[in-house]
Amino acid sequence: MGTQFRLLALLFLLVGLNVEAQTARILGVVLDEANKPVSDVTVSTADKLTKSDVTGFYELIVPANQKISVEFTHPTLYKSTVTVELEPGENYEFNPVLSSKGETLGEVTIVNNRRRVEGVVAVEPETIRKIPGANAGVENIIKLLPGVSGNNELSTAYSVRGGNYDENLVYVNEIEVYRPFLIRSGQQEGLSFTNTDMVQNVDFSAGGFQAKYGDKLSSVLDITYRKPRQFGAALEASFLGGSVTVDAISKDKKWTAITGVRYRDNSLLVDSQDTETNFRPRFADVQSNITFTPNDKWEFALLGNISQNKYDYEPLTRQTNFGTLNEPIALQVVYDGQEKDQYQTYFAALKTTFKASENLTLKLIGSAYHTLEQEYFDINAAYSLGEVDTNLGSDTFGEVTYSRGIGSQLNHARNDLDAVIVNAEVKGEYKIKQKHNIEFGFKYTREDIRDRIVEWEVIDSAGFSLNPPIVDLPRNDQPYNPYVGPLVPYQNVRAKNFVKINRFSGYAQWSLKDKIGTSEVWYNAGVRLHQWGVSGTNLNSSSQTVVSPRAQFAIKPEWDKDMVFRISGGLYYQPPFYRELRDASGTVIPDVKAQSSVHVVLGHDYSFKMWSRPFKMVSELYYKSLTDVNAYTIDNVRIRYAANNNAKAYAQGFDTRLNGEFVPGTESWFSFGYMKTEENQADRGWIARPTDQRLKFGILFQDFMPKITSVKIYINLVYNTGLPGGSPSYADPYLYQLRLKDYRRADVGFSYVFTEKNAQRPEGHWLKKFEDLSLGFEIFNMFNNQNAITNTWVRDAYTKNNYGIPNYLTTRTFNVKLAVKL
Incomplete structure (x- = not known):
């Protein structure tokens, strides 16, 4: 090297x-x-x-x-x-x-026209900052796009067109960023890496993307931080936390810096859930992007981030009602114990851009990511599963009057992870006569992971300890005969992994803007190569190589109507990251193959005017055929892989989005998506994948009061049909294909903008000092819908039944927000 x-x-x-x-x-x-x-x-x-x-x-x-x-x-x-x-x-x-x-x-x-021909969706940063959400930010808006699913408002994770949370690329200033490894619940996630107040551009592609982007199966989120042009500051404060962002620039304009500090406390949201807790999830980070431009040839940029997530959780009680009107059932739980999790991440990247000539640009990028994560808990849950009194005239109406099952569950974990990921990358772009564009790059990545897993679960139902079905034990027919076999935990995972992964990847692609007759056309063709090797303590080293060809073609006919037609696709690979190498027992399987997917995307982009205002409708029809699939299960936001590549899958669907100025001066959109994804494990037949989200509607709407234009209204509406509800531990997923209820959520924000009429105010007015000063009131989950993210499975030893008790998300919550910008 x-x-x-x-x-x-x-x-x-x-x-x-x-x-x-x-x-x-x-x-x-x-x-x-x-x-x-x-x-x-x-x-x-x-x-x-x-x-x-x-x-x-x-x-x-x-x-x-x-x-x-x-x-x-x-x-x-x-x-x-x-x-x-x-x-x-x-x-x-x-x-x-x-x-x-x-x-x-x-x-x-x-x-x-670059975004139009590439099938890239651009989202305005101002829209991201204004639209309300329990976890507001870039991901909050991305989840409103067709083809994107996110059924957990406490999480920044999202799935795209049948893929899981690990299949999405995220870049900030062309630098790949990562998420923590051990997070299993949306409550634990806290802050997204992306600081919304620092953003300039947000581009999103849901499939068929170019070879210059990395090796993932589903999507690319490409974010660019802004470069300050003058001194400025922004402050935001709410019941959920606050942030401060400062823009700075030197007198000679060669040095710029933008720095953001954020703090968030999710107690307001978590307190509205079924489980009564002593709970204070706290998250904080500081992030800075510094640039130095000594002349027209060179630019140096340093991006740094330090974040800390602390998750202290002490559950007390829980009651969840479920079942039917004719047979209502309640789960009552009394807890003892606590959970203490902590995630500390450190990230730094140096990017050098050299404009060798008007046509040649070269870039050198180096980055390092270090994460220290711990997950410690000891929680004992004593539960009662009973029937609810539905007699309106009864003194015990709404209470549990008959217990059909009692038991307890003890969970223990001492999980520690220390991971370092280092990247070195060279990229170049060469333009030929403003028509041909050649892009190329080479990247080296080293991943060093040290992981210790100590995690077990003991289940007791009606006084009988439940043994796991995967262990060969003597027959247990209690209470009729005494059990003489050993008592073992229902789940017991113990592993210590020291793994190193070295990756070499590169790409080359060619683009051309030309004409066929009077029609404008764009071509793009490229190829990626990825070679990786896995080694570690007590592991057999493994090395594999994949080649990924990709192409795009778009045409804009010389019609009265402004339309672009597009086809894109190729062969996409996802070489396994550490989590994909680790099976359910914690064992690392070094020879896990890269999952592969053939993408075909047909797109149509139509720009037009309605009511003398600009509008656009974008539609895409897609199909993905996947092989060497690494099957997985999802529990909240935790993914567990089988690590055996024994499945194949497909995803197919249709997305469309209409956006424009439904209200003058504001952008709103309506999106719709249909998607079906299934997998076939070991040729046993086709079943729904954990991300099989059939229908999706999303609305982002901005308005203002006609008589009081300083009052702005922002609406965020999502409707998703129910996802598969998962299965109990060790259960056959082919036997559990029930779905959760549909996900319905409406977040509404009202904001009074004090600086709305600053142009009419005289010089010297105190509001002239502010570029923006607004006070907002937000309602999360306005209609108080009960949305579930997953099921808790409770087994009754007498009836041998497994009950799936939904884990509900946040209820209606109110928030007040102050925004100041100088």
Whole structure:
């Protein structure tokens, strides 16, 4: 590796060409409400400005491949803003209409065609910050997209088109980020890595993505943090915690820094659940992105993050009612014991960008991720399973009057994990005549995992200890005959794993923008290669290699209607990460194969105007055929793999999303998805996968009160049909194909924006100091729907029945939020 890095350094030194910043041009005519040209309109970005002439014409050079805000201001008309992201050399025509009324249509966003042809969904950071949610942030909005499932508002995890939580790539500034390993419950997750207040761009692809993205089966979330252009600060505080973000820039504008500090306490949400607890889940992190741009050729960026999650849990009692109207049943539990979990993560990445010429850009990225995790608990649960009195006139109405089963369950764990992941990557991009684009990269990854698992469970039902069905023990027909065999825990996992994984991966891809007749076309073809080796204490070393070809084609006919048609796909592999190598007993299987999937995605993108406002409808039809599938079970957000590659699977479906300005100046959308995914384990037949989410509806809606425009309304609605409810430990999943109830949730936020009419206020007014000052009131789960994430399985020794008792999520909860931006 030392020779390779020396050669790379030599390459950087040899290529010393003079460069010009890649630029594009925005031009047009400024009009008023009567469609007459307006002169002397100041057209400006953060560092450039021009004015419209007597014909209203303006022209402004802007940086390419960057999101730039362009403002149009006039002494007697209200300001208009457009956000552009253009390709190098692109000319974009934009004709703004400035209003003389006391209102503005707000910000309009224009991006280049890259996202349209690649099938990428772009989400505005401002939308992410405003939309309410129990776990607000990027993932909260991603879960509203078609094809994306997230049935746990306490978790940032999501599944895409039949994949599980481990099948999604997440990048921040082109650097892959990771989630903690041991988290088993959404309550324990806390903060997402992504700090929403630092975000500039959010791009999401649900399948058929290009070769430049890594080796996962389902999706890519590509996030870019913004680069400050002036000093600024933002503060947010609510009953769930708070955050502070500071933007800084040096006088010569060569140094910039954006730093965010966050704190979150989920007690407000957890207190609304069935289980009465002494519980204080606390999460905190500090994150910073520092850039240094000494000249037009070089840019250096340092991204760092330190986070700590503390989860102290002492359950007291629980009562969950289930069953039917004719036969209501209640589970009553009294707990003793506690759980203490802690997750500390440290992340740092250095990215160097060298613009060797106008056409050649080279990047060197190095990163390190270190996680220290502990999961300690001793919890004894004494339970009673009984029938509920449904007689309205009874003194015991709603209480348990007859117990059909009693028992106890003792859970113990002393799990520790220490993992270090180090990456070194070289990437390059070369443009040929602004039509051909060549991208390439090489990456080395070393994963060093030290894992100790000590976890057992003892189940007692009606005074009889239950032995696990996987152990060959003498027949137990108590109470008719005494049991003379040994007593063993129902579950007992003990392992100590020291594993090292070395990975070499690389990619090369070619893109072309061209024409066929009068139609614009885009081509993309690429290939990835991934080689990895697993070694460790008492392990037989294993080495495997996979090759992943991928391609995309899009065409935009020269029609009156603005439409793009797209087909994409390829052969995708997911080489196993550590968790996928470890089976249910804690044993590491080093020769687990990479899961493979053939993607085929057909897409249609239609942009149009309705009510003289912009709208877009995007639809995709997809099919995925999976082989060498590593079957798994999901308990809350914990995934347990079989680690045997003995299954095959498929996923098929249709997604569509309509978004636009249903209310002037705001973006809203309606999404719908249908998906079916099944697997066949060891040729036993097809059954639903744990992520088989058939129907999904999502609504994101923004509005304001017509008479009081300072009052904004934000609505987040989700409806998902029920997921498979899982199965008891050691049970055959082919015998348990019942589903949970449908997931229905509505989160609503109201916000009073004090700075709404700052443009009309005189200079010196105290509100002029703020870019934004708002006070909000949020209602989570407004209709108080009972949503379940999984089942707790209770066995009655007499009837031999297993009862699946749903674990319900949060009930209706209220929150108050203050947002300040300078």
